Amino acid sequence: MPARGVFVTGTDTGVGKSVVAAVIAAEAAAAGLDVAVFKPAVSGLEQEGEPDHELLARASGTSQSADEIAPYRYGPPLSPHLAAAISGEAIDPGLLAAAAADAADAADAIVCEGVGGLMVPLTPDYLVRNLATELGHPLVVAARPGLGTINHTLLTIEAAWAAELEVAAVVLTPWPPEPGALERSNRETIAALAGIEVRTLPKLDLAAPDTWPALDLL
Numbered sequence: 552m553p554a555r556g557v558f559v560t561g562t563d564t565g566v567g568k569s570v571v572a573a574v575i576a577a578e579a580a581a582a583g584l585d586v587a588v589f590k591p592a593v594s595g596l597e598q599e600g601e602p603d604h605e606l607l608a609r610a611s612g613t614s615q616s617a618d619e620i621a622p623y624r625y626g627p628p629l630s631p632h633l634a635a636a637i638s639g640e641a642i643d644p645g646l647l648a649a650a651a652a653d654a655a656d657a658a659d660a661i662v663c664e665g666v667g668g669l670m671v672p673l674t675p676d677y678l679v680r681n682l683a684t685e686l687g688h689p690l691v692v693a694a695r696p697g698l699g700t701i702n703h704t705l706l707t708i709e710a711a712w713a714a715e716l717e718v719a720a721v722v723l724t725p726w727p728p729e730p731g732a733l734e735r736s737n738r739e740t741i742a743a744l745a746g747i748e749v750r751t752l753p754k755l756d757l758a759a760p761d762t763w764p765a766l767d768l769l
């Protein structure tokens with residue numbers, strides 16, 4: 552495994568994990584690193600929009616294939632364990648850990664994106680948190696800036712700590728151009744209660760990686 556890696560998780564699905572992972576990957580690639588990306592399972596391919604593995608590939612400039620980036624890919628927008636059950640092919644945790652290790656070995660650094668949150672099952676008895684533990688990279692937690700995020704973010708951090716995972720930072724995204732008292736208080740409260748750095752990411756033009764800011768989290 553390379554010395555450098557990060558595992559981007561989130562408080563929920565649709566909270567900005569892919570955006571945060573893409574920003575970290577693009578930044579490392581712009582710094583001259585050969586960056587691998589990894590996403591254990593992608594679901595919802597039948598929905599509109601750029602699939603996660605394609606955004607990660609575009610951001611990192613990796614030459615990995617879709618199978619190398621995301622070994623399991625499903626059409627319906629479902630939890631991976633259910634999408635796998637419906638597809639008739641079970642997810643193999645050993646294959647995931649090996650695929651991520653192979654991708655990391657072939658690169659200078661790796662940016663992994665989880666699926667949903669830490670407690671999402673990849674199989675009936677293997678959670679995203681189990682994979683994060685096997686990979687051993689520090690976590691970055693993507694979270695919403697608004698009402699409800701203190702609870703969701705602290706629950707995620709507690710779940711990480713319960714498995715002795717390191718949480719490097721929280722990223723609140725998309726951070727409003729003029730944050731109000733709520734957003735500013737959320738940021739300060741999470742930082743104070745968790746003792747973890749809380750970053751912010753403004754709304755980005757996802758088509759223009761050249762304009763993305765640096766997060767310095769890899």
Ligand SMILES: Nc1ncnc2c1ncn2[C@@H]1O[C@H](COP(=O)(O)OP(=O)(O)O)[C@@H](O)[C@H]1O
Nearest residue numbers: 564565566567568569570724725752753754755
């Ligand atoms: N900083 C941001 N700039 C632009 N769009 C964002 C930002 N943060 C989140 N989004 C949008 O929010 C939605 C969910 O983000 P995504 O990264 O796909 O979430 P997740 O990977 O957690 O499911 C997407 O439409 C994404 O474009």
Ligand SMILES: [Mg+2]
Nearest residue numbers: 568569603664
């Ligand atoms: Mg995603």
